[in-house]
Amino acid sequence: MELQTQFVDVIIPQAIPGLLTYRVPRSTEFPVKIGQRVVVPLGKSKLLAGIIRHVHTSAPRKYEAKYLESILDENPVINEQQLLLWEWIASYYCCTLGEVMNAALPSGLKLSSETKFALNIDFEDQPWSTKEETVINAMRARGRMTVQDVSEVLELKNVMPILRDLIKKGVINSEEEIREKFKPKLVEYLKLGPIANTDEKLQIVFAELEKRKAQKQSDALMVFLRLSEWDQGRNAEVERLKLQKEQIVSGTVSAMIDKQIFELHTKEIGRLPQHLMASDKPKALSEAQQNALNSIESLWKEKDVCLLHGVTSSGKTEIYAALIEKALAENKQVLFLLPEIALTTQIIHRLRKFFGKRVGVYHSGYSDNERTEVWQKVLSNIPGECDVILGARSALFLPFTRLGLIIVDEEHEHSFKQHDPAPRYHARDTALWLARQTNANVLLGSATPAIESFWNATQNRYGLVTLSERYGAMELPEVVLCDLRIDIKAKTLKNNFSAKLFEEMKTAVEAGEQVILFQNRRGYSPLWECQTCGWIPTCTRCDVSLTYHKQAALLKCHYCGYSTPPVVSCQACGSRDMKMLGFGTEKIEEDLAEFLPDVKVQRMDLDTTRSKSSYQKIISDFEGGYTSILVGTQMVTKGLDFDNVSLVGILNADKMMNYPDFRSIERSFQIMTQVAGRAGRKKKRGRVLIQTYNPEHWLLDMVIKGDYNAFYEKEIKERYQFSYPPFMRLMKITIKHKEENVAERAATAISKLLQPQLTDRILGPEKPYIPRINNYYLQQFLIRLDKKAESAELKHRIIEQIRDVLMTTEFKQVRLSVDVDPV
Numbered sequence: 001m002e003l004q005t006q007f008v009d010v011i012i013p014q015a016i017p018g019l020l021t022y023r024v025p026r027s028t029e030f031p032v033k034i035g036q037r038v039v040v041p042l043g044k045s046k047l048l049a050g051i052i053r054h055v056h057t058s059a060p061r062k063y064e065a066k067y068l069e070s071i072l073d074e075n076p077v078i079n080e081q082q083l084l085l086w087e088w089i090a091s092y093y094c095c096t097l098g099e100v101m102n103a104a105l106p107s108g109l110k111l112s113s114e115t116k117f118a119l120n121i122d123f124e125d126q127p128w129s130t131k132e133e134t135v136i137n138a139m140r141a142r143g144r145m146t147v148q149d150v151s152e153v154l155e156l157k158n159v160m161p162i163l164r165d166l167i168k169k170g171v172i173n174s175e176e177e178i179r180e181k182f183k184p185k186l187v188e189y190l191k192l193g194p195i196a197n198t199d200e201k202l203q204i205v206f207a208e209l210e211k212r213k214a215q216k217q218s219d220a221l222m223v224f225l226r227l228s229e230w231d232q233g234r235n236a237e238v239e240r241l242k243l244q245k246e247q248i249v250s251g252t253v254s255a256m257i258d259k260q261i262f263e264l265h266t267k268e269i270g271r272l273p274q275h276l277m278a279s280d281k282p283k284a285l286s287e288a289q290q291n292a293l294n295s296i297e298s299l300w301k302e303k304d305v306c307l308l309h310g311v312t313s314s315g316k317t318e319i320y321a322a323l324i325e326k327a328l329a330e331n332k333q334v335l336f337l338l339p340e341i342a343l344t345t346q347i348i349h350r351l352r353k354f355f356g357k358r359v360g361v362y363h364s365g366y367s368d369n370e371r372t373e374v375w376q377k378v379l380s381n382i383p384g385e386c387d388v389i390l391g392a393r394s395a396l397f398l399p400f401t402r403l404g405l406i407i408v409d410e411e412h413e414h415s416f417k418q419h420d421p422a423p424r425y426h427a428r429d430t431a432l433w434l435a436r437q438t439n440a441n442v443l444l445g446s447a448t449p450a451i452e453s454f455w456n457a458t459q460n461r462y463g464l465v466t467l468s469e470r471y472g473a474m475e476l477p478e479v480v481l482c483d484l485r486i487d488i489k490a491k492t493l494k495n496n497f498s499a500k501l502f503e504e505m506k507t508a509v510e511a512g513e514q515v516i517l518f519q520n521r522r523g524y525s526p527l528w529e530c531q532t533c534g535w536i537p538t539c540t541r542c543d544v545s546l547t548y549h550k551q552a553a554l555l556k557c558h559y560c561g562y563s564t565p566p567v568v569s570c571q572a573c574g575s576r577d578m579k580m581l582g583f584g585t586e587k588i589e590e591d592l593a594e595f596l597p598d599v600k601v602q603r604m605d606l607d608t609t610r611s612k613s614s615y616q617k618i619i620s621d622f623e624g625g626y627t628s629i630l631v632g633t634q635m636v637t638k639g640l641d642f643d644n645v646s647l648v649g650i651l652n653a654d655k656m657m658n659y660p661d662f663r664s665i666e667r668s669f670q671i672m673t674q675v676a677g678r679a680g681r682k683k684k685r686g687r688v689l690i691q692t693y694n695p696e697h698w699l700l701d702m703v704i705k706g707d708y709n710a711f712y713e714k715e716i717k718e719r720y721q722f723s724y725p726p727f728m729r730l731m732k733i734t735i736k737h738k739e740e741n742v743a744e745r746a747a748t749a750i751s752k753l754l755q756p757q758l759t760d761r762i763l764g765p766e767k768p769y770i771p772r773i774n775n776y777y778l779q780q781f782l783i784r785l786d787k788k789a790e791s792a793e794l795k796h797r798i799i800e801q802i803r804d805v806l807m808t809t810e811f812k813q814v815r816l817s818v819d820v821d822p823v
Helices: 080-092 097-104 130-142 147-154 160-168 199-211 215-228 240-244 250-258 287-299 316-329 341-358 368-380 393-397 427-438 451-458 484-490 499-510 585-595 612-623 653-657 664-676 698-705 708-721 740-761 790-806
Strands: 007-011 020-023 037-042 046-056 111-119 172-180 185-192 237-239 262-269 305-310 333-337 359-362 388-391 403-409 441-446 463-467 478-483 514-518 527-530 547-549 554-556 578-581 601-604 629-632 645-650 687-692 729-737 762-766 776-785 815-820
Touching: 007 037, 007 097, 020 037, 046 097, 080 097, 080 393, 080 427, 080 790, 097 393, 111 130, 130 147, 130 160, 147 160, 160 172, 185 240, 199 215, 215 237, 215 240, 215 250, 237 240, 240 250, 250 262, 287 305, 287 316, 287 463, 305 316, 305 451, 316 333, 316 341, 316 403, 316 441, 333 393, 333 427, 341 359, 341 388, 359 368, 388 393, 393 427, 403 427, 427 441, 451 463, 451 708, 478 484, 478 499, 478 698, 499 514, 499 645, 499 687, 514 664, 585 601, 585 629, 601 612, 645 664, 653 664, 653 687, 664 687, 664 698, 664 708, 687 698, 698 708, 729 740, 729 790, 740 762, 740 776, 740 790, 776 790, 790 815
Parallel strands: 305 441, 305 463, 333 388, 333 403, 359 388, 403 441, 478 687, 514 629, 514 645, 601 629, 645 687
Antiparallel strands: 007 020, 007 046, 037 046, 111 172, 185 237, 185 262, 527 578, 547 554, 729 776, 729 815, 762 776
């Protein structure tokens, strides 16, 4: 009986609309399975690594299927549940499966490829064309060459016909270098060799070394015996690098290996912490916490999702730990999502005290190899290792098979939303879908829930549990407003500190207490302005002013990364009277060094936390009392727990409240309430000072009272009045082009197409708040969609219609960006 030819549909890591079908060679090393990685040809010369989605026997109708080049995995690295999640994200967030694949896979499981060509040693000499001879001579001189190399030598764009002819004639071979990015960590170990592996043999070796006056080798052997705690009959070994750190030079070790005193062998060592043992049990819950825990478990019998609305420092983490403990007892996996890498530093330490090596960490602050190792541990599904995954939004993509609980801490945070590139997914909402598919329970936790989440709870779609008291009966902090108008009039403003804030900072530090200062802008100064004509240095690629970073001595654009040395004179009128306006975290840090020179100050923002260890150091220094004042951006507002903070200062509340976005009031309430919650968490009631030019603003009154419910009632009425979420879904369409008039014409054409069918549900086109970014001019539409099943079909129909417009010759270079549920 003749075997049927197999075909596979493959997800390609590129933004192409569908799957590509390939023929499976009958000589494949492994049987093909869904979820395996395969190397496939694309176009004339490119090879890519894709993921098998379907296996079947139907050849494609519209093109002839190419053969798979190779199968990379004996067993799948992606399971069916993950592939279903990818497909849902691609559908809901209007992107391609290839874009989801790029976001989902850790870099260590992706492949890099580059076609190279080399001369065949045995090729027969024959008449060559001039171009062929040029290529052969170049390869003789250079060795292997890429397509780009050949193109440069021949000064031709399309060199593939020449290369194909040379391959057919047997002159050159093509090699596709597909390199696995993940490499196991290998460590060299030493053990005693055959001439020294017993006590009797060791005595002979020492005598021989003494006779030859080989003192360095004798010392090395003594150090080895000490480090290995030598005991005859036990296979003692020492890491080679550890031995060399004891002042034993590499040459001495190599000589002893040659003499068979030592034997060298290599072991694969994991990059994850190896000796993490649970050292504590979760704290006993207070009565309020126990009641909350009981309510959550009761509500889960009726609903899969529960919202835990607990004021800051109410002990939500202890409730999380109790729920994790129960899930692990039932042999289930737990996913613990946090919005910021900075938050993981403290929570990792706390959870590992309870659960040891069962806690794995997965976020972009870890190396590619570390993340790949976590992926493989989860994929191997061995109970006891990485059963609790703690991470940022990308942790959703791990290959769970026993997922029983998802905790989304600080669920209100807009950092859970991916902005660029696609897929522009929201981790909280994606977690809800994943939980439904895996029958897992979800707990959303926040002191200031998102309007949408709280509305779902009030509509009985989620369970709602409230913790209204701080743990240990600690009082919520006292919130005080500092009217900057009074300080300006009285001339008591010390740079950017009101007199009241400065005095209270000084008092707190002198009492051995700590202070957190929040300013939601990094850098030194956001504006330089000519005092003669008003000229402001702006980015050459974006329509934004450049921010001055004093430590780097550069003016930087926070959108495209452009930087330039500081200007000394106005480029419009030539005046040298340039003044810095506004202030960022770097300026605050400098002011504190001037006014409080003996006080240790540290800054936590994007500029000071670019590595995973930098978070740990800053937080450890503050926890240990080495730092007295911590200055930071939003990083300091999110869930950090410090015992000795008595004072929090919010330096510029007005900037947040007046940002032109319908969510700005919600975000302002959340940020101010969250950062206020860092004060007075353990010892005494804390104080929060908010600097403002508008102390009469209604929102500040609600922050002072800590009244989330009153804030929610006012905000939800406005959302209903203007048809904003949660009453409608939003979809933001952005088109961009390097020529402003082309972007405007494309926007007009799209508007003419969509306006008749959407009427009052489409806003725009209009220029966004920043109309040009990275040399692209932007035009935006905001589309309101009903929260009904048919809106999904409408959403995709709208995008297809827009793509049809952009396929015309005039608009072929216009780029399209779709953001479903923008935040």
